[in-house]
Amino acid sequence: MEALATPPSAAREERLERPDGLSLALTRWPSPGRGVVFAHGFGQTRHAWRASAVAVAAAGFGCVSFDARGHGGSGWRGAEPYDFDTMAEDLVAVADTTGARPVLVGASMGGLLGIAAQDRFGAPFGAMVLVDVTPRWETRGVERILGFMRAHPDGFASHEEAAAAIAAYLPHRTGRRSPQRLDALLVARDDGRLHWHWDPRLLDDLTIDVEKHQPMLLDAVRRIDVPLLLVSGGRSDIVSEETIAEFLALAPDARHVIVPGATHMVAGDDNHAFTRHVLAFLHALPTEEPST
Numbered sequence: 001m002e003a004l005a006t007p008p009s010a011a012r013e014e015r016l017e018r019p020d021g022l023s024l025a026l027t028r029w030p031s032p033g034r035g036v037v038f039a040h041g042f043g044q045t046r047h048a049w050r051a052s053a054v055a056v057a058a059a060g061f062g063c064v065s066f067d068a069r070g071h072g073g074s075g076w077r078g079a080e081p082y083d084f085d086t087m088a089e090d091l092v093a094v095a096d097t098t099g100a101r102p103v104l105v106g107a108s109m110g111g112l113l114g115i116a117a118q119d120r121f122g123a124p125f126g127a128m129v130l131v132d133v134t135p136r137w138e139t140r141g142v143e144r145i146l147g148f149m150r151a152h153p154d155g156f157a158s159h160e161e162a163a164a165a166i167a168a169y170l171p172h173r174t175g176r177r178s179p180q181r182l183d184a185l186l187v188a189r190d191d192g193r194l195h196w197h198w199d200p201r202l203l204d205d206l207t208i209d210v211e212k213h214q215p216m217l218l219d220a221v222r223r224i225d226v227p228l229l230l231v232s233g234g235r236s237d238i239v240s241e242e243t244i245a246e247f248l249a250l251a252p253d254a255r256h257v258i259v260p261g262a263t264h265m266v267a268g269d270d271n272h273a274f275t276r277h278v279l280a281f282l283h284a285l286p287t288e289e290p291s292t
Contacts, residue, residue: 109133136214218250228253255281257277
């Protein structure tokens, strides 16, 4: 029996308290259907998923997206450093709010956290969609992203200045973001300027010697035994033919689809094609009893 559709207006904002006192910002689209957890990439927020989450929820799936700690509306770590294991535990805690083993849709950092969580914390996901990320990645592409994230330490004087920086970074996209859309990415600080809505300490805590996680992630993929879909951008500089081939050799039952015109920002570059692939994967999954 097909799940009931959920109108976008049913979305609700929530907070999830973590044991260390930090809280995570969540947006939930309730539905009696199977749960789907959207996990964003490094430096993004849960709002990056809105168009896809609305469409997936309208198809009858119970969706939740959240801001990773240090991002968007979630709390910052305080004096303690950010670490990969704690962020993976946060992801599991969000999955637990669905009442059953949900499907993960994880982009970049969100996908890597999902791989680690699936291996370390009792396989919390019943299926996984990895968005333009493999356990080994192209260093040059990562350096390009981090270069942009480090490029404006003093913030911006206006929304227009921030929009110009994004346009220069993403020249393949037409048009500039409106001030309203930028509000989800920017926060006014005490200096009166607009800064990206994430903790700049993330850059030091999570990106120094980040390749050290690759052997663990490669081993973890070998042990994942749930349905897997890799969605890659045809113009991505983060994954490559080599890293994708390595991933598919480790997970021979995984499916792989390409969104031809997309870069690493697959959902943002071609949301229609991306969401179509995700829905096809979701509809093809074995039926599970919904939670009560």
